[in-house]
Amino acid sequence: ETGVTQTPRHLVMGMTNKKSLKCEQHLGHNAMYWYKQSAKKPLELMFVYNFKEQTENNSVPSRFSPECPNSSHLFLHLHTLQPEDSALYLCASSQATQAGSYEQYFGPGTRLTVT
Amino acid sequence: AQSVAQPEDQVNVAEGNPLTVKCTYSVSGNPYLFWYVQYPNRGLQFLLKYITGDNLVKGSYGFEAEFNKSQTSFHLKKPSALVSDSALYFCAVRDIRDSSASKIIFGSGTRLSIRP
Numbered sequence: 365e366t367g368v369t370q371t372p373r374h375l376v377m378g379m380t381n382k383k384s385l386k387c388e389q390h391l392g393h394n395a396m397y398w399y400k401q402s403a404k405k406p407l408e409l410m411f412v413y414n415f416k417e418q419t420e421n422n423s424v425p426s427r428f429s430p431e432c433p434n435s436s437h438l439f440l441h442l443h444t445l446q447p448e449d450s451a452l453y454l455c456a457s458s459q460a461t462q463a464g465s466y467e468q469y470f471g472p473g474t475r476l477t478v479t
Numbered sequence: 480a481q482s483v484a485q486p487e488d489q490v491n492v493a494e495g496n497p498l499t500v501k502c503t504y505s506v507s508g509n510p511y512l513f514w515y516v517q518y519p520n521r522g523l524q525f526l527l528k529y530i531t532g533d534n535l536v537k538g539s540y541g542f543e544a545e546f547n548k549s550q551t552s553f554h555l556k557k558p559s560a561l562v563s564d565s566a567l568y569f570c571a572v573r574d575i576r577d578s579s580a581s582k583i584i585f586g587s588g589t590r591l592s593i594r595p
Contacts, residue, residue, distance in 0.1 A: 368522070406585060468583065475520070
């Protein structure tokens with residue numbers, strides 16, 4: 365899984381902490397995504413960036429704040445989270461064109477536990 | 480609105496037997512269809528995709544999928560299952576008329592269990 369890397373792989377944080385998740389893609393893609401995967405729930409798309417511009421925010425609470433400084437890096441800043449935010453957070457990247465059929469490539473995820 | 484359904488939460492197959500993981504979809508136009516696999520504590524891995532052309536698509540690890548437009552299905556198949564195929568499988572769809580690259584909808588996943 366050297367194509368898309370995520371750090372840290374595991375994170376335990378209290379509800380008052382501030383932490384950040386990092387994602388880096390080495391595939392030359394121009395679109396990056398954050399997903400939330402909770403047990404027994406469908407994969408939830410959180411944010412999408414195309415060419416460093418945020419193009420989608422699926423009603424994500426403001427305690428999650430994304431940042432995309434360039435097309436290879438994506439961050440998810442976390443603050444004052446709730447226990448129900450505990451989940452696997454997946455980053456993905458793809459080529460993004462209007463006619464594109466390009467599949468997404470995923471990182472290994474960050475397992476987040478909010479205590 | 481587009482959607483994708485995986486009607487089985489779990490599929491159990493004996494090693495060496497053929498396996499099928501079902502997927503049906505709904506889009507307004509023509510679909511792009513994808514299958515992904517997720518092993519424990521890992522991200523999703525791309526297996527195969529259908530764009531156009533031959534209805535039978537071959538992918539990684541010996542998997543294949545058959546696009547059936549009349550039944551709006553894209554079932555994943557493998558002629559002979561391996562214990563190492565045990566994982567969570569996701570079907571996904573995108574409407575080719577949708578200009579947003581982000582509009583890929585994932586199914587809820589099917590857990591495949593292969594017994595020795």
